Amino acid sequence: MSGLKIRRVVTGTSPDGKAMIASDTVLESDGIAMMPGAGFVSIWGADxxxxxxxxxxxxxYTTWFPPAAGYRVEQITIPPSSTPPTPDLDMAEAAAEMNRKLPGLLEHMDPKHPGMHRTDTIDVVYVMSGRCVVELEGGETTDLGPGDILIQNGTRHAxxxxxxxxxxxxxxxxxxxxNG
Incomplete structure (x- = not known):
């Protein structure tokens, strides 16, 4: 969902050792043509x-997913499965846009099983609003709603x-x- 705004407040330490508000910024979610209705906000991270x-x-940091010992904090809006695709989508242009806005995300996706992917990360996923289903590669599914937390341990999922x-x-x- 492009256009969603969130406020990010960051603390830090001044040169004289005092705690301070280092920044107070409004971030806007970014949409991509390949996933109409989706929204992505990269909030913070390090490699x-x-x-x-x-x-x-x-x-x-430059990639959507972190390397070993790195981390990312992201807000993601997943559209309803019934959301129609972008009409007359130029797939090459859409892939280029996705690689520009969400570097490294597309290469983790399984083209034979839309949405299915695996990353070398441990993800703590907190459902803020709406409902979703996490599907594992064997077909097992779990419904998640507001307030639920999923700990995703590097398994193939969608x-x-x-x-x-x-x-x-x-x-x-x-x-x-x-390791393997």
Missing amino acids: GPQTLPTSGEKPD WRVPYDEPCTVLSISVGAAR
């Missing part, structure tokens, strides 16, 4: 271990919204090393 104190300046309204989740992804 490696962090040290304190910090000035509160946003760490640099998000489905077989309901009339979108589902918005807060996801905290911690990069992990995969």
Whole structure:
């Protein structure tokens, strides 16, 4: 859901060692043509271990999913499964847009099983609004609603919204090393 706005307030430590508000920013969700009705907000993250104190300046990172020892905080709105596709979608252009706005996300998706993917992350997913279904690769499903939390441990899964309204989740992804 493009256009959704959230406020991000970040604390930090001033050069003289005092706690401070380092930034107070409004972030807007970004939509993509390949997934009409979806919205993505990259809130915070880093590609490696962090040290304190910090000035509160946003760490640099360039991919949607973190590497091992990195992390990401994201708000994601998943549209209802009944949302019609973008008419006359140019798939090459849509893929380029997705790679630009959500770098690395598309390469994790299974083209033979839409939405199914696996990442080398441990994800803590909090359902903020709406309802969704997490589907595992063997077909097992679990319904999630507001206030529910899913701990997703690097398994193949897909998000489905077989309901009339979108589902918005807060996801905290911690990069992990995969042993096999």
